[in-house]
Amino acid sequence: MSARRVKAFLQGHKTDANDAIAIGLAALQPAVKSSRTITLEEQCQQGITMMRDLAVRQKVALAKQLRDQLLELGHPINKGDAALLRCVPEIVEDAENGLPDFYREALYHQYQQLRDLLAHAEALEQRFKEAVRQDPVCRRLSALEGVGPVGAMLLKLALSQPGHFNNARQAAACVGVTPVQHSSGGKGSISKLAGDKKLRSVLFEGALAVIRSLDKREAKTIKEQWLKQLIHRRGKKVTAIALANKTVRTAYAMLKKNTDYQPALLVG
Template identity: 30%
Template sequence: MPAEFVKAFNIRNKNDAADAQAIWRAVQQPSKGVAVKTEAQQAMLALHRMRQQLIKFRTMQINNLRGLLTEYGEVMGKSRAALDKAIPEVFGRVSERLPVVVIDTLREQWNGLAKLDEQVASIERRMREWKKEDKSVRNISEIPGVGLLTATASVAMMGDPKAFRSGREFAACIGIVPKQTGSGGKVNLHGISKRGDSYLRTLLIHGARSVIENAKEPGPWVEEMLRRRPKNVVIVALANKMARTIWAVLAHDRPYQKRFASVKPA
């Protein structure tokens, strides 16, 4: 149970005894259980976390290089491609007026980016190997906008899909449904709640954006939405639909069908 939910049951002072009592009170309340993940799913989540950390380090190192060289009047573009293209000439210019120890250190930092790239590529290669062995990952990879990262993260994060009663419940778990406020029988809907797994939610939204911007035929549902609503709203709506589709494919253990239409039983 998240600590923020236990806090409501903590009375007066906060210490170990009061926290234990608050946890005991909280677990007595009716709540929804969490699906137990397999060791393979936990291992895949660990790969995602390590990859995310490596990319964070790589971005920090790129920004650090750009910032240090900017102090000497060498301004470069923000992208990695712009850095790789400009930095050899930059080193050639600044090497004439900066100490050798500084130039050598900057070169080491730049060469370290290639090592980080290799580590990220190795993790992605292991993810592709798991995709070949896991039927669920292969099934949801057929959904437009669901790539290697989204497919493996969805299966690993979800655990047992039967733990969710519907696709909407899974979408709510990752915070991609409207936040609600209201009183007196009136419910007001706002932007998405942004609760749950922010990493998976980010992957789904980026995947939805790629479908809308790059797909030749995003589909009649998307085209109709684009005529009525702003682009970013449609992107989030498509991400929500992708999350529901992922749950349906995994919960019913069937391959993705592009033109499939669900029908309520009579």
Template identity: 35%
Template sequence: MATTTYGLDISKRVFQMYWIEDETGEFANRRFNKQQLIEFLGLRQTGRVALEACGSAHWWARKIAALGHTVVLLHARFIRPFVQNNKTDATDARAIWTAAQQPGMRFVAPKTEEQQTMLALHRMRSLLIKSRTMQVNQLRGLLYEFGVTLKAGRVAGLTEFREHLPQIEELMPPTLFCALGDQLRHISMLDDEIKKLERQLGVWRRQEDACRRVAAIPGIGPLTATALVATIGDPTAFKSGRELAAYLGLVPRQTGTGGKIRLGGITKRGDSYLRMLLIHGARAVLFKSRRKTAWCEQVLQRRPVNVAAVALANKMARTARAVLAHNRTYQADYEGLKPSM
């Protein structure tokens, strides 16, 4: 018996669905509200529901899967070529339905509630760090206007500011000095909030077996491990380690015509936050590790430091995918079996 495929275009309040009835061959393109959609799918025979991987898509994927349907998520870039005429909810639903049935189409793995929670904590931490950096830079600039310079570095600069408060107070107008004190206390509050989020991420890292196995890879710390496991979702959704590296934008951009292929810089596609964590971890291995592998030493001899860092980040991502997809533990001296010719 054929499985009905539904193309579902979601938004905050309006939900458009396109499908073809198996028995009659009739086209259907209906609009629902949230409750009507849940009730409709609950009464329908189990089928395949395709959604665009946008806001709330992972929540809907879990909700629809609980009703017995199979859910697939598609990247918006793969749907756009199938939008006919003007862009409306109805045409978007039909485009999703059409894209989901293309041979070789790649899908986004739905995330669990726990994985989404961890990614939310990472986003909150990232915003707090950005806010703290802005506050510290403004504090430096305001002090510099009155002839006060601080040491380079956030921790060293703030420590020097606190140690020399009496001397700085003599150089500053009372009104401004009072305001700067409030700003310093706000920075301390941001530090406490960041540490609290990091403790919550650390608890999940210790509890999640996948995070512990990934964290054993050199260059992957607690933050990178939790972000990597939560972002990947189902590791088997990627056919190979290179596909994961391409998903993270860590592979060269390819352009070619007439049989000639040119390689450029990395594509920088996908999650920029996770790519940044991996590259920073790779730099830590290249500059601070006392036990760099022979592969790292060879790359450093042949390529510039930045290229070597990206190459190592690519290797770390591939290793993480292999560890997760094959349910293994990291082994520094592991050598994969090459297929026989």
């Protein structure tokens, strides 16, 4: 069970005994759903996804620190990792820039660390893409609009057990791409706290890419026609969330019925 659901039944301070009582009380409630259990293969796929994300964050943080420090010292560097890797050794070897020796040594050490991190991140990226290519479910999900390797893997991990959800809307709500419910009715915005933040972000960015591409050409499918109409009425960001919602629902139906994605083409 989700720890957030169990916490509502916790009485007193957080101790092992109180936690056990809260878990027992929560287990008796029909409205509290049990968490999904995933297979060993899915656990490993989730693991390499997390490794890849960590490597990317570390690479970006280290590159930003190097770039910002050198900018403060009067050495602006163009965007891109290649430009940074090319300029740092030149700055370290320049004997006339006035940098003290201890800083040159530290700067070169950071440069070597960044170079190793880039190689590590690239190796993880290749292994991740290979894992996506070898997985038949990920290959099928990659056919959806705006779904790349990362989106396909995250969708597969989130919806690997379609029977855990009663319907497609429940699956979309679990990801966090449905409007927040209010007892007074009406339409609201999506929650930024609930759901799978990583998957929602990836689907949103993928949907924006689809929308940008669609601006430059005519619609070829019924879904693209619907997107163009929705962009005109509600704007691009609302349309991107609507496409992400539809993507999750479609992926849920594909996994539940074990079918491939077949976009409906416009006639004529």
